[in-house]
Amino acid sequence: MLAQHPEYQQKCRDELEEVLKDKEDIDWSDLTKLQYLTMCIKETLRIRPPVPAISRQLDQPLTFKSKTHNVPPTTLAKGSFAGVQIFSLHRNVHVWEEPEVFNPDRFTQDNIKKRSPHAFLPFSAGSRNCIGQNFAMNEMKIAVGQIIRKYELYIDDDTPDTVMETALVLRSTNGIMIKIRKI
Numbered sequence: 001m002l003a004q005h006p007e008y009q010q011k012c013r014d015e016l017e018e019v020l021k022d023k024e025d026i027d028w029s030d031l032t033k034l035q036y037l038t039m040c041i042k043e044t045l046r047i048r049p050p051v052p053a054i055s056r057q058l059d060q061p062l063t064f065k066s067k068t069h070n071v072p073p074t075t076l077a078k079g080s081f082a083g084v085q086i087f088s089l090h091r092n093v094h095v096w097e098e099p100e101v102f103n104p105d106r107f108t109q110d111n112i113k114k115r116s117p118h119a120f121l122p123f124s125a126g127s128r129n130c131i132g133q134n135f136a137m138n139e140m141k142i143a144v145g146q147i148i149r150k151y152e153l154y155i156d157d158d159t160p161d162t163v164m165e166t167a168l169v170l171r172s173t174n175g176i177m178i179k180i181r182k183i
Ligand code: HEM
Pocket: 049, 050, 051, 054, 055, 121, 122, 123, 124, 125, 127, 128, 129, 130, 131, 132, 133, 135, 136
C-alpha cells in the first residue's frame, strides 16, 4: 500500500526521521511515537485484512433486529455456526466512507472515536481475540520502518497487479510485486 501511495510513504519516512534522527535501531520507546506509520499499518489491515473471516459457534440464541420496517427479527439457534466476514465489514459502505480508498486519516484519534469499536477487527474481538496483536503491530512498525528509512518502495506500469485470494488467510496468488530503490 505504501508503494502505491508515495505521499503517505514519505510522511512515514519524515516521521521516522523526526523520531529516530540518526539512530540505527528502533527502540521500545520509539514505537508509540510512530503514529503516522501506525495509522498507515492500520489502514492496510483494514483494506487487506490478513484474517478475512472468523467463525463462532453460538452458545446461546442470537437475534438480529431488522432496520427495515415490517421485517421481523431473525434468530440464529444455539449451536449454529456464525461466520464473521471481517473483509466485508472493513469495506461496508455503512461503516466506512469510500471504503476502497486508502486513507490513513481514518485512524486519527478523533476519527477512531467517531466509529464503533467493532468497525475495525483485524485482530478479532472478545475473549478469543489475537493474543499477538501488540507484538504483530510492533513487528510491522519495525520491519516497515527500517525498510522505508533506507529504500523507496514504488510501483510502475510494468509492476503486475496483486491477485488476492481468500484462503484461511488473505493472500496473493502471484506474489506482491513492488520495486525498491536505495534512497
Ligand atoms: C498482522 C498479524 C496478525 C493478525 C492480523 C492476526 C489476527 C488474528 C485473529 C483475527 C485472530 C482471531 C481468530 C478467531 O477469532 O477465530 C487471532 C488469534 C490468535 N492470534 Fe493472531 N494475528 C496476527 C499475528 C499474531 C502473532 C504475531 C501472534 C503470536 C505471536 C498471534 C497469535 C494468535 C493466537 C495465539 C490466537 C488465538 C487466540 C485464542 O484463540 O484465544 N497472532 N489472530
